[in-house]
Amino acid sequence: MKPTRPTIRDVAERAAVSRGTVTRVLSxxxxxxxxxxxxxxxxxxxxxxxxxSIARALRLQxxxxxxxxxxxxxxxxxxxxVRGFEDAAERLGLGVFLSNAAEDPxxxxxxxxxxxxxxxxxxxxAAGGLRHRQADALRSFPVxxxxxxxxxxxxxxxxxxxxxxxxxxxxxxxxxxxxHRRLVYVLGPREADETPxxxxxxxxxxxxxxxVTLDVVQGDGHLSGGTAAARAVTLAGTPxxxxxCHNDMxxxxxxxxxxxxxxxxxxxxxxIGFDDIxxxxxxxxxxxxxxxxxxxxxxxxxxxxxxxLAGEAVSGTERLPVHLITRGSTxxxxxxxxxxxxxxxx
Amino acid sequence: MKPTRPTIRDVAERAAVSRGTVTRVLSxxxxxxxxxxxxxxxxxxxxxxxxxSIARALRLQxxxxxxxxxxxxxxxxxxxxVRGFEDAAERLGLGVFLSNAAEDPxxxxxxxxxxxxxxxxxxxxAAGGLRHRQADALRSFPVxxxxxxxxxxxxxxxxxxxxxxxxxxxxxxxxxxxxHRRLVYVLGPREADETPxxxxxxxxxxxxxxxVTLDVVQGDGHLSGGTAAARAVTLAGTPxxxxxCHNDMxxxxxxxxxxxxxxxxxxxxxxIGFDDIxxxxxxxxxxxxxxxxxxxxxxxxxxxxxxxLAGEAVSGTERLPVHLITRGSTxxxxxxxxxxxxxxxx
DNA sequence: GTGAAAGCGCTAACAC
DNA sequence: GTGTTAGCGCTTTCAC
Numbered sequence: 001m002k003p004t005r006p007t008i009r010d011v012a013e014r015a016a017v018s019r020g021t022v023t024r025v026l027s028x029x030x031x032x033x034x035x036x037x038x039x040x041x042x043x044x045x046x047x048x049x050x051x052x053s054i055a056r057a058l059r060l061q062x063x064x065x066x067x068x069x070x071x072x073x074x075x076x077x078x079x080x081x082v083r084g085f086e087d088a089a090e091r092l093g094l095g096v097f098l099s100n101a102a103e104d105p106x107x108x109x110x111x112x113x114x115x116x117x118x119x120x121x122x123x124x125x126a127a128g129g130l131r132h133r134q135a136d137a138l139r140s141f142p143v144x145x146x147x148x149x150x151x152x153x154x155x156x157x158x159x160x161x162x163x164x165x166x167x168x169x170x171x172x173x174x175x176x177x178x179x180h181r182r183l184v185y186v187l188g189p190r191e192a193d194e195t196p197x198x199x200x201x202x203x204x205x206x207x208x209x210x211x212v213t214l215d216v217v218q219g220d221g222h223l224s225g226g227t228a229a230a231r232a233v234t235l236a237g238t239p240x241x242x243x244x245c246h247n248d249m250x251x252x253x254x255x256x257x258x259x260x261x262x263x264x265x266x267x268x269x270x271x272i273g274f275d276d277i278x279x280x281x282x283x284x285x286x287x288x289x290x291x292x293x294x295x296x297x298x299x300x301x302x303x304x305x306x307x308x309l310a311g312e313a314v315s316g317t318e319r320l321p322v323h324l325i326t327r328g329s330t331x332x333x334x335x336x337x338x339x340x341x342x343x344x345x346x
Numbered sequence: 347m348k349p350t351r352p353t354i355r356d357v358a359e360r361a362a363v364s365r366g367t368v369t370r371v372l373s374x375x376x377x378x379x380x381x382x383x384x385x386x387x388x389x390x391x392x393x394x395x396x397x398x399s400i401a402r403a404l405r406l407q408x409x410x411x412x413x414x415x416x417x418x419x420x421x422x423x424x425x426x427x428v429r430g431f432e433d434a435a436e437r438l439g440l441g442v443f444l445s446n447a448a449e450d451p452x453x454x455x456x457x458x459x460x461x462x463x464x465x466x467x468x469x470x471x472a473a474g475g476l477r478h479r480q481a482d483a484l485r486s487f488p489v490x491x492x493x494x495x496x497x498x499x500x501x502x503x504x505x506x507x508x509x510x511x512x513x514x515x516x517x518x519x520x521x522x523x524x525x526h527r528r529l530v531y532v533l534g535p536r537e538a539d540e541t542p543x544x545x546x547x548x549x550x551x552x553x554x555x556x557x558v559t560l561d562v563v564q565g566d567g568h569l570s571g572g573t574a575a576a577r578a579v580t581l582a583g584t585p586x587x588x589x590x591c592h593n594d595m596x597x598x599x600x601x602x603x604x605x606x607x608x609x610x611x612x613x614x615x616x617x618i619g620f621d622d623i624x625x626x627x628x629x630x631x632x633x634x635x636x637x638x639x640x641x642x643x644x645x646x647x648x649x650x651x652x653x654x655l656a657g658e659a660v661s662g663t664e665r666l667p668v669h670l671i672t673r674g675s676t677x678x679x680x681x682x683x684x685x686x687x688x689x690x691x692x
Numbered sequence: 693g694t695g696a697a698a699g700c701g702c703t704a705a706c707a708c
Numbered sequence: 709g710t711g712t713t714a715g716c717g718c719t720t721t722c723a724c
Binding site for chain 1: 719
Binding site: 019 | 693694695696697699700701702
């Protein structure tokens with residue numbers, strides 16, 4: 001029942017060599033006689049020996065393991081980041097300790113402690129924003145840290161984000177080009193660092209066009225927040241509406257709220273999201289959105305972290321390009337004056 | 347830059363005790379003088395000492411870590427399972443090594459090897475179905491294994507699933523009660539173990555009602571498969587349609603395909619899903635579905651595993667109850683004869 | 693090219 | 709009640 005795994009010692013005995021020699025074979029050292037190497041490899045195969053990464057880690061003082069803390073794996077934005085991260089990590093032979101913080105700061109703190117105990121070589125935090133306490137913990141973290149999707153809490157901690165300002169600008173400009181004049185921006189959760197940046201991009205576009213207004217309502221990054229925002233706006237105003245949403249989930253929630261209110265999309269209201277999650281093609285109507293390269297964000301985090309593990313001092317914020325994907329949820333406002341409505345297109 | 351972490355030795359020196367005593371304090375042994383304990387605790391606090399789980403694992407020959415392999419974290423079904431799993435694991439002081447296999451069997455195999463190297467104490471595989479090679483690997487796995495959402499490949503490996511047969515039955519019965527007579531079942535991916543069970547449940551309901559037919563079309567568990575299935579069916583037949591879908595993603599895809607074909611839901615076609623992912627409330631119309639208790643599945647897996655870690659021999663398949671949630675995507679077929687259409691309701 | 697031996701940080705058995 | 713010690717499985721000098 002408990003057949004106690006073979007150790008390096010078993011391999012050494014079976015191959016009639018010393019433990020040191022087994023290690024040399026394992027690490028591919030050239031200073032081993034081919035016949036010896038063959039004997040060792042055979043013993044390894046016969047015994048189905050797998051070196052203990054635990055013992056190795058103790059000896060080497062590094063685990064070749066990194067921690068990845070995700071605020072909320074339920075948010076469809078993150079799984080794609082995780083995939084990019086895991087793929088890249090695997091290529092480098094790094095194990096990934098994935099932890100889902102479920103949007104709970106305490107849980108996030110405990111994850112951090114756990115990862116520290118497990119002696120991960122580095123930590124990546126993928127979150128919409130860091131809380132103060134978290135930021136402090138990360139600053140004094142004993143191993144390299146990389147942030148994904150949130151601002152860096154410290155100049156020495158690198159961060160990977162999207163070009164949110166350009167994204168916000170694209171979204172607003174798209175609606176403006178269609179002829180919309182009264183835009184509504186549905187914010188993300190208060191702690192999301194990128195919300196103000198996206199909003200600023202949208203403001204830029206609005207400012208540079210004649211007679212365009214931009215209202216702002218709070219959201220929470222979830223379906224329900226989008227729905228609530230749409231309700232509030234439809235109650236207060238009259239169509240046509242033009243919504244720029246913090247993310248796709250918010251946008252889907254908003255479309256739901258608009259439908260509830262009996263409004264047609266894109267007839268009475270245009271809606272634009274952010275992220276380009278898989279679902280956007282399948283909503284009714286399909287959602288126009290600003291696409292983030294989620295997979296690349298995960299991959300990039302690993303690349304940065306790899307350089308840090310090699311001892312290089314990396315810092316600064318890296319912003320990946322975004323692009324607009326036009327689908328059915330945005331259109332010329334009903335009752336608009338056709339092509340002439342486009343006043344500021346470049 | 348590399349301030350070398352404090353070890354138990356540092357704590358011992360600072361508290362002027364032996365390392366053994368520090369261990370005793372750490373493990374809460376009663377055989378320690380209160381004043382000594384206090385000195386040790388202070389030293390720990392001052393040095394910010396965190397015991398190395400690596401060294402401890404080497405010594406104890408157990409890591410208090412379990413591996414959780416998820417076929418595809420992109421499928422919204424799994425994150426909820428993961429949450430239930432992580433919450434329960436944390437309560438037991440178990441670390442979770444989460445691995446996303448991205449539906450790639452090779453990756454799954456490599457994850458398994460990695461987890462073995464890292465010496466996890468147990469492994470849980472959450473997947474729609476196991477491939478043969480995987481099943482073999484699990485059978486001969488050196489530590490306890492629990493399966494979630496797929497059939498057990500071996501009588502000694504416990505599995506946690508939902509009561510899929512009842513779910514299939516409920517779904518079909520609901521449509522029959524509404525007056526539908528020609529049902530279409532959209533299958534999941536071929537490797538999904540539960541597809542035939544759910545189908546069998548639906549068949550049972552269909553058989554026990556006069557004049558009800560049940561057609562079957564292939565799906566793949568994804569949005570695109572649902573869309574393709576809907577296209578095929580709408581081309582071949584005439585409304586009203588009644589779709590039972592393997593899961594919610596399939597159902598959302600199917601609704602998309604139906605809309606494309608110009609059909610109204612639920613006017614021309616009723617659609618019912620399986621899983622009850624968060625999104626179902628927000629589709630247009632909201633999706634009727636058979637809800638699985640995903641969180642409980644994750645939690646249950648940990649409970650089982652905990653008993654196995656305690657040396658208990660656990661086996662057998664456990665099936666958790668499901669329930670029907672009626673929303674807007676299902677309705678009486680247009681042109682049906684009203685209440686009298688309900689012939690077999692109990 | 694290979695072996696011997698020390699030691700990574702921890703716990704548990706045995707002294708006292 | 710506390711100290712001492714061996715050893716978990718591995719890698720890496722240092723000899724030869």
